[in-house]
Each structure stands twice: as C-alpha cells, then as structure tokens.
Amino acid sequence: MQKKEIIIQFTNIPSFLNSEKIQSALVEFSSLYGFTIGKLSYNFVSKETLLEMNRQYLKHDTHTDIITFDYTLDKSLTAEFFISMWAVAKSAEEEAQSVENETLRVISHGVLHCMGKNDKSEEEELDMRKHEDDFIHLFHVKHKNHV
Numbered sequence: 233m234q235k236k237e238i239i240i241q242f243t244n245i246p247s248f249l250n251s252e253k254i255q256s257a258l259v260e261f262s263s264l265y266g267f268t269i270g271k272l273s274y275n276f277v278s279k280e281t282l283l284e285m286n287r288q289y290l291k292h293d294t295h296t297d298i299i300t301f302d303y304t305l306d307k308s309l310t311a312e313f314f315i316s317m318w319a320v321a322k323s324a325e326e327e328a329q330s331v332e333n334e335t336l337r338v339i340s341h342g343v344l345h346c347m348g349k350n351d352k353s354e355e356e357e358l359d360m361r362k363h364e365d366d367f368i369h370l371f372h373v374k375h376k377n378h379v
Contacts, residue, residue, distance in 0.1 A: 244276040257370040270310040279318035300342040313342040340367035
C-alpha cells in the first residue's frame, strides 16, 4: 500500500517559524481528531491584501488575522489559509501573548474550522480556544527557535 503524500506549503512564512516543526505538529494534531492532511497552503500576506480579500469574499470591511478557504472532503484536510501578521501581532498584544504563540493559534484556528469547529457562540469560542491551546502545547513554546 502506497503512503499518501502530505502537502503543506508556506508562502512568505515569518522567519521565526520552523516549517518542518509546524508540518509535523499539524500532522499529529489533525490525526488526534481523525483527520489526514491532503493539501494545506498557508499564505502570509499584507494587512491590505487580507482586508481586500475580506471585502471581496466575505463582504466584511474589517481587518482580520486569517481567512480560510476550506475544500476538505472525507476527513482529508484541504484548504488555503491567508494570514496577516499585522493582525496577528495586534491580537498578540491585546491578548498579552507572544507573536509566536498567537501565530500558532491562528495556524491551528484555520485547521479547526476545516474540522468543523466553530466560534460563533461564547461556548464555541471557549471550545475553540482549548483546541488552539492544545496545538500550541505541542511546541512547548519558550524561545523563538522552538517554533
């Protein structure tokens, strides 16, 4: 039996992130929920690009940290993520978190949406935060070179 190829791509990834560690964590994390990874594309873009995408695709005239285009089928995660590090840094400051932790939170946030998790209600938001924290704990984040 041929092993399924896992494709995780990063475009303009911040220098403090270790793509190999993130890939490994994403594979482990998704398997905990009974999912496999087909193809995930993480695109780190400017705040202006993400604002324009938010206007065009979601009809929201606000900044956001991530937009997810989910193509997942049959528990095989396939999606495109667009992330604004400007918005991530702003959220990190507001939440008294490191930018590294907040970036990991956003990376997992998109995947969790693809797994069917929502954050519309307060209860869902708390549940989402717990799962995001579980992803962050896979890294034991203490120093930039651990991410």
